[in-house]
Amino acid sequence: MFLQGEEEMKEIRVIPVGDRVVIRPIEIEEKSVGGIIIPEMAKEKPSIGVIVSKGKGVDPISFEPCIGQMVVYNKFASTEINTGKEKLLTTASENVISILVEVEDEEA
Numbered sequence: 001m002f003l004q005g006e007e008e009m010k011e012i013r014v015i016p017v018g019d020r021v022v023i024r025p026i027e028i029e030e031k032s033v034g035g036i037i038i039p040e041m042a043k044e045k046p047s048i049g050v051i052v053s054k055g056k057g058v059d060p061i062s063f064e065p066c067i068g069q070m071v072v073y074n075k076f077a078s079t080e081i082n083t084g085k086e087k088l089l090t091t092a093s094e095n096v097i098s099i100l101v102e103v104e105d106e107e108a
Contacts, residue, residue: 014081014088018057021065021096022081023049023073023089047075048100052088063093070100 016022026048051065065071078091 011084014083016053016055016090018055019093020055020090021058021093022052023091024052024086025049025089048072049089058093065096065099072097072100
């Protein structure tokens, strides 16, 4: 987010307040079965992202995701923030539904 003052534009960092978290949504390219790329306007908002920061009111005992972890969140309960460099979302920690973890192949 940039603020324009008399001198120059300054970059602003997003710091969540209370029990809010900031999520960087992950854009997933979608194709139809026939291989046709679906236009951006026809897609729903992404519901997978990475935790960027957490507010001080987030309960560390009941809220498990750490900064940098990939999560699934409620796409209808978030607010979009454009920082000028990227688009972020802020939402209450209770709207984070699950953590996504890579599964390593186990050799049989």
